[in-house]
Amino acid sequence: SQKIEQNSEALNIQEGKTATLTCNYTNYSPAYLQWYRQDPGRGPVFLLLIRENEKEKRKERLKVTFDTTLKQSLFHITASQPADSATYLCALGHGSSNTGKLIFGQGTTLQVKP
Amino acid sequence: DADVTQTPRNRITKTGKRIMLECSQTKGHDRMYWYRQDPGLGLRLIYYSFDVKDINKGEISDGYSVSRQAQAKFSLSLESAIPNQTALYFCATSDEDGTGTQYFGPGTRLLVL
Numbered sequence: 001s002q003k004i005e006q007n008s009e010a011l012n013i014q015e016g017k018t019a020t021l022t023c024n025y026t027n028y029s030p031a032y033l034q035w036y037r038q039d040p041g042r043g044p045v046f047l048l049l050i051r052e053n054e055k056e057k058r059k060e061r062l063k064v065t066f067d068t069t070l071k072q073s074l075f076h077i078t079a080s081q082p083a084d085s086a087t088y089l090c091a092l093g094h095g096s097s098n099t100g101k102l103i104f105g106q107g108t109t110l111q112v113k114p
Numbered sequence: 115d116a117d118v119t120q121t122p123r124n125r126i127t128k129t130g131k132r133i134m135l136e137c138s139q140t141k142g143h144d145r146m147y148w149y150r151q152d153p154g155l156g157l158r159l160i161y162y163s164f165d166v167k168d169i170n171k172g173e174i175s176d177g178y179s180v181s182r183q184a185q186a187k188f189s190l191s192l193e194s195a196i197p198n199q200t201a202l203y204f205c206a207t208s209d210e211d212g213t214g215t216q217y218f219g220p221g222t223r224l225l226v227l
Contacts, residue, residue: 004156032214034213034214034215041221041223042220043204043206043218043219043220044157044216046217049215089157091216093213093214101159102214102216104149104156104158105156106155106156
């Protein structure tokens with residue numbers, strides 16, 4: 001069955017460092033991959049999308065890579081700040097049928113310490 | 115979050131009761147979704163709807179039903195609530211732009227005693 005794995009252990013880093021979160025998947029060939037941010041008690045908020053034919057995408061301090069051979073995406077936050085502390089979810093989408101359905105990972109909690 | 119609203123935000127109910135969670139959106143999207151979120155399990159899709167006349171089951175639809183009253187409204191019902199339906203429930207919408215990007219409501223925290 002399709003499976004998405006994100007590191008369930010919280011990631012603790014010091015302010016100013018680069019945070020790197022991992023999303024691995026099996027038994028799936030996504031057309032695109034998305035990353036969302038979720039704050040406690042709130043709904044997820046879309047951050048970035050990367051398509052299967054793209055290797056890297058950047059937005060401000062965020063960078064996402066997508067390796068369809070390794071079946072892995074890395075999500076980087078450079079110059080991290082305490083305000084970046086949140087849970088980050090990856091989600092896979094199958095675009096061939098354009099169903100719009102996403103499969104979500106369980107999320108990784110990032111804690112940035114001042 | 116203001117574009118997608120959910121009511122109630124919190125609900126406590128008893129086993130066996132029927133309850134309804136409501137979702138409204140002003141984004142003009144045709145596609146709407148209901149998820150539940152449990153610690154360590156992530157978001158799991160309950161039902162989704164691509165337009166008013168289209169309703170589809172997700173991966174965990176047993177014990178739930180939905181109603182798409184209008185493009186802007188999508189309700190989730192628990193026919194006979196049970197304690198393992200205690201969870202955080204999210205409604206989401208998406209456009210038909212090929213990206214699948216979803217816009218979530220603020221969530222409803224449900225406790226079934």
